[in-house]
Amino acid sequence: MGTQLMSHMTVQGQEAAIGKALWHQVTTVVILRENMRQKTQSVEDAKLRTALEI
């Protein structure tokens, strides 16, 4: 799905493109990375908890 409107697009296609363009108006982003569950457990738990961290 692109964000450009073209004359050959269906109405659904145009709506989706507008929706995507709206999503791109989000300019303030915070990504949380620390898993807050099982925070106070053993070293192994901490390893498992952080295994999938990016």
Next chain:
Amino acid sequence: MIEGVVKKFELTSDQERAFRIIANHAVTPGSEQLIMYVGGMAGTGKSQVIKALMNFLHPEMNLTDLGVLAPTGTAAALLHGSTYHSILGVPIDGQTALRNETTNNAQVKARLDGVDYTFLDEVSMVSCSDNYKISSQLQRP
């Protein structure tokens, strides 16, 4: 007051950053519209940030005054919110709107009266065309 909520909810540094962006925006007069996304894996405390914000913006916890929305009932129920379909009067796919459009618009306006911030949880479940529907519904006169 911001400090108090940060302490009360024991926010981590990242959560605190997200919280402060919105809290500072709320107390700055004449600031531009804030369009923000908070991401992170499951269990990183995104909902906790929303709870802290709800507490900050409405300490009396009058939940009906808050625009807490989600695409599904289950997601909404976790935050005592409602689906965006119900609050904004967006018809669900494949179903025609049952209510009269003018009445519907008036009801939506009454519901959103006094709402300064809306939170849309589980935003990854909102498709491009759903996003369009929400936007066009919000722009109705």
